[in-house]
Amino acid sequence: MNKQLQQIIHIPANPPVSPTRQPTEKVYAALIEPKHANTIIRRLNQIAPLQNLHHLKRIHKKQVQGGKPELFVILCLASENEKQSNTMTPDVEDVVNSYNLTPFVTEVCKHAALSKEEWEEQCKLWPTSYHPPTYNIHGITGFSEEDSESVFSFMKSTVELAKSGDHLFVNAALIVDPLVGQIIASACDEVCSWHMGTSKAKTETCHFKPSEGFTSDADANRIARDTSLLSNGSSNNLQQCDTTVFCLNPWQFTQQSLDSSPCYCHPLRHAAIVAIEASAARDRHLFPDSGLSEKLYEVDSTHSSPSCSPAKRQRITLENVKSGGEQAENSESSNSLTRPYLCTGNDIYLVWEPCTMCAMALVHQRIRRIFYALPNPEAGALGSVHRLQGEKSLNHHYAVFRVVLPELEFPAER
Amino acid sequence: MGDPNYDKMNEDEPFDDDDIGVLEGDVCFRSVGFGWLVSVSEVFFLIFQRISRDLQMESDNLAYMELAIHQAKLAMESLEVPVGCVFIKDGNVVASGRNRTTETRNATRHAEMEAIDILLEKWQKDGLSKAEVAKNFSQCVLYVTCEPCIMCAAALSFLGIKEVYYGCANEKFGGCGSILSLHSSCSEPSISDEVPQRKGFKCTGGLMASEAVSLFRSFYEQGNPNAPKPHRAIVQKRVEG
Numbered sequence: 029m030n031k032q033l034q035q036i037i038h039i040p041a042n043p044p045v046s047p048t049r050q051p052t053e054k055v056y057a058a059l060i061e062p063k064h065a066n067t068i069i070r071r072l073n074q075i076a077p078l079q080n081l082h083h084l085k086r087i088h089k090k091q092v093q094g095g096k097p098e099l100f101v102i103l104c105l106a107s108e109n110e111k112q113s114n115t116m117t118p119d120v121e122d123v124v125n126s127y128n129l130t131p132f133v134t135e136v137c138k139h140a141a142l143s144k145e146e147w148e149e150q151c152k153l154w155p156t157s158y159h160p161p162t163y164n165i166h167g168i169t170g171f172s173e174e175d176s177e178s179v180f181s182f183m184k185s186t187v188e189l190a191k192s193g194d195h196l197f198v199n200a201a202l203i204v205d206p207l208v209g210q211i212i213a214s215a216c217d218e219v220c221s222w223h224m225g226t227s228k229a230k231t232e233t234c235h236f237k238p239s240e241g242f243t244s245d246a247d248a249n250r251i252a253r254d255t256s257l258l259s260n261g262s263s264n265n266l267q268q269c270d271t272t273v274f275c276l277n278p279w280q281f282t283q284q285s286l287d288s289s290p291c292y293c294h295p296l297r298h299a300a301i302v303a304i305e306a307s308a309a310r311d312r313h314l315f316p317d318s319g320l321s322e323k324l325y326e327v328d329s330t331h332s333s334p335s336c337s338p339a340k341r342q343r344i345t346l347e348n349v350k351s352g353g354e355q356a357e358n359s360e361s362s363n364s365l366t367r368p369y370l371c372t373g374n375d376i377y378l379v380w381e382p383c384t385m386c387a388m389a390l391v392h393q394r395i396r397r398i399f400y401a402l403p404n405p406e407a408g409a410l411g412s413v414h415r416l417q418g419e420k421s422l423n424h425h426y427a428v429f430r431v432v433l434p435e436l437e438f439p440a441e442r
Numbered sequence: 443m444g445d446p447n448y449d450k451m452n453e454d455e456p457f458d459d460d461d462i463g464v465l466e467g468d469v470c471f472r473s474v475g476f477g478w479l480v481s482v483s484e485v486f487f488l489i490f491q492r493i494s495r496d497l498q499m500e501s502d503n504l505a506y507m508e509l510a511i512h513q514a515k516l517a518m519e520s521l522e523v524p525v526g527c528v529f530i531k532d533g534n535v536v537a538s539g540r541n542r543t544t545e546t547r548n549a550t551r552h553a554e555m556e557a558i559d560i561l562l563e564k565w566q567k568d569g570l571s572k573a574e575v576a577k578n579f580s581q582c583v584l585y586v587t588c589e590p591c592i593m594c595a596a597a598l599s600f601l602g603i604k605e606v607y608y609g610c611a612n613e614k615f616g617g618c619g620s621i622l623s624l625h626s627s628c629s630e631p632s633i634s635d636e637v638p639q640r641k642g643f644k645c646t647g648g649l650m651a652s653e654a655v656s657l658f659r660s661f662y663e664q665g666n667p668n669a670p671k672p673h674r675a676i677v678q679k680r681v682e683g
Contacts, residue, residue, distance in 0.1 A: 278596070278600040279599070279600055279602075279640060279641055281572075281576060281600060281601065281602070282576050282579075282580070282600075282601070282602035282641050293562075293572050293575070294559075294562055295600055295601060296555075296558065296597050296600065296601075301550060304548060304549075304550055305548055305550075308546055308547045308548035311547045312546075312547055370547065370549050383596065384592060384593075384596040384617075384622070384624065385592075385593050385596035385597050385600065388591060388592040388593035388596065388615070388617070389549075389550040389593050391592075391593075391615075392543075392549035392550050392591075392593065393548070393549045393550065394549070414622065416592070419621055419622075421613065421614050421615075421621055422614065422615065422621075423614055423615075
């Protein structure tokens, strides 16, 4: 990886499959005369349609050096069982005989390509078609100059937020509305500094002393390694905090069990979770009338016509409340004021790839895009250990990007 | 008692090998003279004790899950997706929670998260040390009406909880077997010895699943007023177990 360049890398929903490992299927193919191509294809599409293999192109055009291109056509699927030699239907045999073809068995890719890279490799075997993801999340197909600048700038702000002096001791999160370039919420890990009811405590004021059994185990070495790498190896200052970024080792709460200092600790207040909480608080602050509308809805639902769906009714009620008793037709036009559903349309910037808990929390809160700067090889849920953006059963999917910042010193990547 | 899940739980309960060992040894030792009569009756007594202990455990499980269901009903009354839970430590309810996602506009405020916060606040107020808090979590059993989602299952594993009983499976987000298996401790073979120790927990599904499902059903039948715009009613939820 070129460390000189800052870049944005899309982390796809599926791990890239090496083309040599993509499952293949055997088909009968044959060289045909270009002048017969149209009629043969039309006939084959009728008598031997390529079911479940719609990504395959029927024709494979091979350039031959110093000559005319050669056309190959897929006749039909070949049997998996090689002993069962005659798997062509009489109709296909008919075509073979009437055009004097010489069928041979070849391999094609069984599944449609999931990425451009996969597709390029597939085509080396036999041409296929590739349809980029239909869900259109801005950025998957690349960023404009302006958008990239904005992404880099937000990411740099996030890194600054996480810094304590020269050290990156905590993860930081920035929730952004990309349409207006506005920061919705920002937060750091609040695991070691949590006080009941005061969520604004700063992480820098860490209440823990290094625990006794701490320096001996592998865990400590790992943390020391991370810390020293992140601070350019200039310091082994572990006195400030005996912990580091919580998404990197979320199990540390149960591991450092020798600590007998009073517990000011909330092991789950990772930066992303705290940021979500802050965005929810902002939502409640900006749209305080929603609770009222729910009460109205309850009353409303008992009196209005049953033909109106509850969801629709609630929305109308909400708009009425917001337009402050204006005419109904006026509230129709004020649709843009409607409260967004959770963080729909918002982006989050994180210094580190989030752990499973945080990644799923971001699914729940309907974040649109996640940008992180540093991978989390041991607990990351967006490509490292799990890949939540690729879990089809979830009811929401975000796009994930890694933002490479050359000024960040990376922990050793594995 | 006609609940099929009830029988399922019996199967899940592993038979304790240690008990058998002790019993057989006992029988051999006393099988001279009339001692055998005493030991046979002892055997029956121990078996009876074991059965009654199992029955007691089951009725406890049901009683705790009833409390979780009650929490779910409270959620439903507040127009929240009906999920509820209780944390049990040493046989006592130490915290209960219900889903609060709509009220807080924070979709992470699941019943489990609510109850965990209550516990942490309580133990912090009591002045417990971090080690004591960790120890307490390792003695807690969670009863929750629906399989913990991926987020909650991860959180429970981070806290090192002892055991989880859930009602119905969560086929969209479940983190205890449905989508991911975050409760099993070594799902990934560790390549490096520096890999953080993953904490697993024992997890049993299907406890009063039908009650949990019927709550969901009545909630979605009335229409989830808080779902995003293109919403459809989810009525069918398959029951695990």
